[in-house]
Amino acid sequence: MSVDAQPVSELPDPRNFGLPVVAEDELPEELRTLVARVHDLVDAVAHTEADTSELARASAAVHELTERLNVKRRDVGAMLERPRADGGTDYQTLTNVVSGVSNPAAVPLVLEETEDGVRSEFTLNGTYQGPPGLVHGGWIAALLDQALGSASAAAGMVGLTANLDVNYRNPTPLNAPLEITARVTGAERRKVHVSGEIRHNGEVTAEGTAIMVRLVAPS
Numbered sequence: 001m002s003v004d005a006q007p008v009s010e011l012p013d014p015r016n017f018g019l020p021v022v023a024e025d026e027l028p029e030e031l032r033t034l035v036a037r038v039h040d041l042v043d044a045v046a047h048t049e050a051d052t053s054e055l056a057r058a059s060a061a062v063h064e065l066t067e068r069l070n071v072k073r074r075d076v077g078a079m080l081e082r083p084r085a086d087g088g089t090d091y092q093t094l095t096n097v098v099s100g101v102s103n104p105a106a107v108p109l110v111l112e113e114t115e116d117g118v119r120s121e122f123t124l125n126g127t128y129q130g131p132p133g134l135v136h137g138g139w140i141a142a143l144l145d146q147a148l149g150s151a152s153a154a155a156g157m158v159g160l161t162a163n164l165d166v167n168y169r170n171p172t173p174l175n176a177p178l179e180i181t182a183r184v185t186g187a188e189r190r191k192v193h194v195s196g197e198i199r200h201n202g203e204v205t206a207e208g209t210a211i212m213v214r215l216v217a218p219s
């Protein structure tokens, strides 16, 4: 199987797909701080045992805040544009639920390029719980999907997941350091084959393979 990769500098421009683009330096630091605080808020709400009057006050404050923020909303599908170390340009979905920098529900997963693909270290709080003390299997699949898609994009082949196959080898713990890695293993025509793993203390907890189908820019 051969790898028919485009140079990364030729990643498709989301504007060609009709998507709005936000430059990284246009994203206010205040938004990043708000996102981090709401991320912590979700965990706090999920686990609070505060008394009922405190819950009522918090509920009213959050409702009022939601109305204030909804006064001006960004378009769905907005993409974040950031410069790459190699001089090219990287694009990410701003509100991506796994890694979007403006999404408080995101992990967030910051994937860095390695010699053969992408890698990240991260920790999941109780928000991502499935079985007691363990990460939800659907989120494990989502994390692998994102890493596999990013490995394909990092190799110059941006695509959508056509097929995702996940094997859960060991429980994935909450509130513990995790590592995710992914790489391209082959490509034919528009199909890109990718594989990846999640590890805890060096032991694989889950592994996945996927077929990404490369996007074709509208003519």
Ligand SMILES: CCCCCCCCCCCC(=O)SCCNC(=O)CCNC(=O)[C@H](O)C(C)(C)COP(=O)(O)OP(=O)(O)OC[C@H]1O[C@@H](n2cnc3c(N)ncnc32)[C@H](O)[C@@H]1OP(=O)(O)O
Residues within 6 Å of the ligand: 012, 013, 014, 017, 091, 145, 146, 149, 150, 158, 159, 160, 161, 162, 163, 188, 189, 190, 191, 211, 213, 215
């Ligand atoms: C720029 C900024 C954006 C940047 C956006 C980057 C975001 C990455 C985000 C992370 C990943 C996601 O969550 S993606 C979200 C979840 N995925 C989706 O929503 C995708 C939904 N599915 C689709 O839209 C479609 O089925 C596609 C695009 C996958 C394929 O449709 P298509 O474009 O018409 O392609 P098609 O001709 O059918 O197939 C092309 C080749 O792929 C093969 N193929 C097609 N489907 C499958 C399949 N399920 N399993 C195996 N192989 C398949 C075909 O046999 C063929 O191989 P051959 O004949 O050449 O041998």
